[in-house]
Amino acid sequence: MNEKSPASSMDWDDLIDAVRPYLDTLIDTQRTPSTRPVFTDDEAFHESSQAPGPVPEVSTPLPDLLDEIVSSVLARGYLNGAHPRYFGYFHPRPLPVTVLGDSIASLLNQSPAAWRMGPAATSMEVQTLAWLADFIGYPGAAGSALPPGIFTSGGTIANISALKLARDAVLGEEVRENGISGGSLRGTVYASAESHYSLSRAMDMLGMGRRSLRLVPTDPTGRILVEALTDRIRDDLRNGHRPVAIVGMAGATATGAIDPLAELAEISAEYGMWFHVDGAAAVVFADFQRTRAEFAGLAMADSITLDPHKWLFLSYGLGCLLVRDPNRLSSSFSDQAHYWSHDSRTDFVHLGPEGARPWKSLGLWLALRHLGRDGYESLLMGNLDMAQYLAERVRAADCLELFADPALPICCFRALPPNSDVDINAYNTALHSAVIERGDVHLTICHPNGEAYLRVAINNYTTRREHVDALIESVLRARATLG
Numbered sequence: 001m002n003e004k005s006p007a008s009s010m011d012w013d014d015l016i017d018a019v020r021p022y023l024d025t026l027i028d029t030q031r032t033p034s035t036r037p038v039f040t041d042d043e044a045f046h047e048s049s050q051a052p053g054p055v056p057e058v059s060t061p062l063p064d065l066l067d068e069i070v071s072s073v074l075a076r077g078y079l080n081g082a083h084p085r086y087f088g089y090f091h092p093r094p095l096p097v098t099v100l101g102d103s104i105a106s107l108l109n110q111s112p113a114a115w116r117m118g119p120a121a122t123s124m125e126v127q128t129l130a131w132l133a134d135f136i137g138y139p140g141a142a143g144s145a146l147p148p149g150i151f152t153s154g155g156t157i158a159n160i161s162a163l164k165l166a167r168d169a170v171l172g173e174e175v176r177e178n179g180i181s182g183g184s185l186r187g188t189v190y191a192s193a194e195s196h197y198s199l200s201r202a203m204d205m206l207g208m209g210r211r212s213l214r215l216v217p218t219d220p221t222g223r224i225l226v227e228a229l230t231d232r233i234r235d236d237l238r239n240g241h242r243p244v245a246i247v248g249m250a251g252a253t254a255t256g257a258i259d260p261l262a263e264l265a266e267i268s269a270e271y272g273m274w275f276h277v278d279g280a281a282a283v284v285f286a287d288f289q290r291t292r293a294e295f296a297g298l299a300m301a302d303s304i305t306l307d308p309h310k311w312l313f314l315s316y317g318l319g320c321l322l323v324r325d326p327n328r329l330s331s332s333f334s335d336q337a338h339y340w341s342h343d344s345r346t347d348f349v350h351l352g353p354e355g356a357r358p359w360k361s362l363g364l365w366l367a368l369r370h371l372g373r374d375g376y377e378s379l380l381m382g383n384l385d386m387a388q389y390l391a392e393r394v395r396a397a398d399c400l401e402l403f404a405d406p407a408l409p410i411c412c413f414r415a416l417p418p419n420s421d422v423d424i425n426a427y428n429t430a431l432h433s434a435v436i437e438r439g440d441v442h443l444t445i446c447h448p449n450g451e452a453y454l455r456v457a458i459n460n461y462t463t464r465r466e467h468v469d470a471l472i473e474s475v476l477r478a479r480a481t482l483g
Ligand SMILES: *Cc1c(COP(=O)(O)O)cnc(C)c1O
Pocket: 090, 153, 154, 155, 156, 157, 159, 196, 198, 251, 252, 253, 278, 279, 280, 281, 307, 319
């Protein structure tokens, strides 16, 4: 039993003593992730989440709690995203400096929500946003007195915010007051069938309705069909709708497809629409020599979603929306409250949907300073090399078929069944389960154009050829067992 008074739980010296024996074990999760399985999922967690117990009445000593975290979480219910053979959803291996940033930010508990809640934090967050815009070659807001965007908790909130800016800009700011229920405003938004589900959530939350999101078919490589898009816009105009925005994908979640952004920008301009680019995962590749050409037209975007917690290698909790005209942020998100005095300096609460926020961008500030653009370039191009190597291996195997040449470190492929009367989609679904079951690599499955493909994202800066080889071996061996 704990002999200490509750006050000792608030003692930093006790905390440091308690944590010291666990520090190496905890840091080793990131330092040597290959020593742990890629994924564990003990049924016991499912059972306990079905029947959560009451709140603890009495104190438990810290060493016991740390012991429980190590023996339970790490041992039995752990997605080891840092493992170089983890190829699943975007789940980066966090850079050490970004974890340091998170720890310092939590310790100092500054919030960039408002200048007076953290003057240095707010100022450094503005700087970090400007660096991000520069990182991807998006000079849009340069010269504005307002910051060039906002940080959010992730890409979903960034996309919702972007469509709110679009709604207010195109339908008129009175929708902020009167809502959209009047019925006369039938605003429509257009994106490819490969776009992220957060767009229909945004339509729902903004009162525009999920059905007003038009999902436009794609070509065989997952890019939006421009002609189908313009046909749909013209149809909608004829039927009394008001086209509000086009969302271009700069790296679709499943396939990595990049839409023809320059063409989408032109169409948006022609019809007086907002042009948003969803580059949550991959727009960080936009301004490097090897990948730049694919992103032509990005500079014309009205807004861009970018998730530092994907390919900038931060742990979860940091998304971002960059905008060409920051005044749109304040006209869409400013609010009044008698207990909240206005400040002439930056108050992010009046520029975005969230209130008090953690200073999560400190990790990114540190990483951009510590690695520089060059440091990031070598990590990102290393990931691209691995995706291209994987594509080579797939092409070399007679029984495997590539979805498309990877322009980004996302690569989809499928296995061909031994004889043609086997349903290829069911076959690849079974193959995927068999690979996951083996447990030595982890990857996901997706269904572009309705067909099943294994999906590999290389979002770990320590994934090397040997790990890609292991992935191919694992798929081939699983295929052999399927017969
Ligand atoms: C991941 C992703 C999102 C959503 O981002 P979260 O950070 O998960 O909220 C949106 N769009 C694309 C293209 C994505 O890949």
